[in-house]
Amino acid sequence: MTTRSDPGHGHPDPGLDAVMSERRHLVNLAYRLLGSLTEAEDAVQETYTRWYAMSRQQQEAIKSPGAWLTTVASRVCLTVLGSARVRRETYVGEWIPEPLPGGAEWIGGRQGGASVDPADRVTLDESVSLAFLVVLESMTPAERVAFVLHDVFCHSFAEVAEIVGRTPGACRQLASSARRRVRAARPSAGVxxxxxxxxxxxxxxxxxxxxxxxxxxxxxxxxxxxxxxxxxxxxxxxxxxxxxxxxxxxxxxxxxxxxxxxxxxxxxxxxxxxxxxxxxxxxxxxxxxxxxxxxxxxxxxxxxxxxxxxxxxxxxxxxxxxxxxxxx
Missing domain, CATH: 3.10.450.50 (Nuclear Transport Factor 2; Chain: A,)
Structure with a gap:
């Protein structure tokens, strides 16, 4: 993505680094919400497209670009999740989330074998284990978004409510329901x-x-x-x-x-x-x-x-x- 210049002065946009520094966070969030790195990258690209479709004045009016980007990316993912449930009804066989290589094995780019920007790599922790992602697949789109935003990324229910379009109380119930699914899927014995x-x-x-x-x-x-x-x-x-x-x-x-x-x-x-x-x-x-x-x-x-x-x-x-x- 090219650097935008301040109109009439040719100076780099001082807020560009701050906006682009959110990319890794957005990819991490979108992958957990969608279970597909390909779809996550598309969702993040759509988020940045919407940011740069705004005028400079509109951008400067946003107090927290990071929060704005997270909100938009989450809403994009919520829409994708809704359509994905319909697409997967005609999917041949079982649908498993897209597997991620470890750091040493990360080879391919999106197309043509381009190298992957390290900032785009998803942080590998418990919340991206296949066992965890498979449980997320059993949730409704709203449950998944509420649970991931609150329990994994520590957003308040007030923030989740703004993204999901429901009350904070309703989002608390969504996350609680999702949490029960996670507990039910955990091994009854052993770790x-x-x-x-x-x-x-x-x-x-x-x-x-x-x-x-x-x-x-x-x-x-x-x-x-x-x-x-x-x-x-x-x-x-x-x-x-x-x-x-x-x-x-x-x-x-x-x-x-x-x-x-x-x-x-x-x-x-x-x-x-x-x-x-x-x-x-x-x-x-x-x-x-x-x-x-x-x-x-x-x-x-x-x-x-x-x-x-x-x-x-x-x-x-x-x-x-x-x-x-x-x-x-």
Whole structure:
């Protein structure tokens, strides 16, 4: 985005740095609200477009540009969430939030492989774990916005009310309802952890097609969920039960092309796995580990969601594929 000059003087806009310094905060907020970095970037771009559509006098009349940008970005996201719920009714298979690489693995830009501005990287903490984002997906748009703004970003309910268009009391109820969803989704026993040793052991057992070892690493009630979006081959419905998942993963190992390489990588701040073929990431695996057992596995194969994991990524025309048959 180019620097604007003061009319008639050719001097840089003194407020530009302050406005642009909000970008990282806005991207962080929008990603948590939308679960898609692509949509988050678009929402932030729309926010800045609205800022620069105003005259200099209108901009200077705004006491807190940061608060204005946050309000507009949140409202844009609220609109996107409403339309996304309709779009996902026709989505092929399960919808999983877009996975984020760790700092060392952040490779692709938006298009043409452009490098990513470090300021655009999302801060990796508990609020972007796949387990947390999946719970957010179960909320209504208003619940999600109220909860994320208040509980994650510490905005007052008065501020949330201005954004959501409801009373502070109503926003308090929305956040409370969302909080109950989060509590209900938390493990009843044990503490969710980011144990890389469990994920590493799973990788070894998987490569060895060791079903018994896989069963020992999986919670008996574990769930595996895949997202291909109709653009990559995968199973359409979640696989429930550690033993069923172990057998399914052993079968995947037998079908896996010989040139596939499994790598241990950070996915949304937690230990995960990445499958690559000829240097191209074809699958991203995220895990929720509770105690010393894997409770959830999320399998991302939709190329529109995992392109950032491959150098030179750019959006191409979608190609529809048939899903894998359901495991017995």
């Amino acid at each position: 969710a952890s980011g144990r890389s040793d469990v994920v590493g052991a799973f990788k070894v057992a998987w490569e060895a097609k060791d079903i018994e070892a896989l069963i020992g690493l999986l919670d008996p009630d574990a769930t595996a969920t895949a997202d291909g979006g109709g653009l990559a081959t995968t199973f359409l419905h979640p696989i429930v039960g550690g033993e069923r998942i172990a057998h399914a993963w052993a079968e995947l190992a037998r079908r896996r092309p010989a040139d596939t390489v499994l790598l241990e990588r950070t996915v949304n701040g937690r230990p995960g796995l990445v499958a690559q073929q000829d240097g191209v990431t074809v699958t991203v695996f995220a895990f929720e580990v509770v105690g010393d057992r894997i409770r959830n596995i999320w399998v991302m194969r939709n190329p529109e969601k995992i392109g950032r994991w491959t150098t030179g990524w750019h959006r191409g025309p979608p190609t529809r594929v048939r899903p894998l048959p359901e495991p017995s």
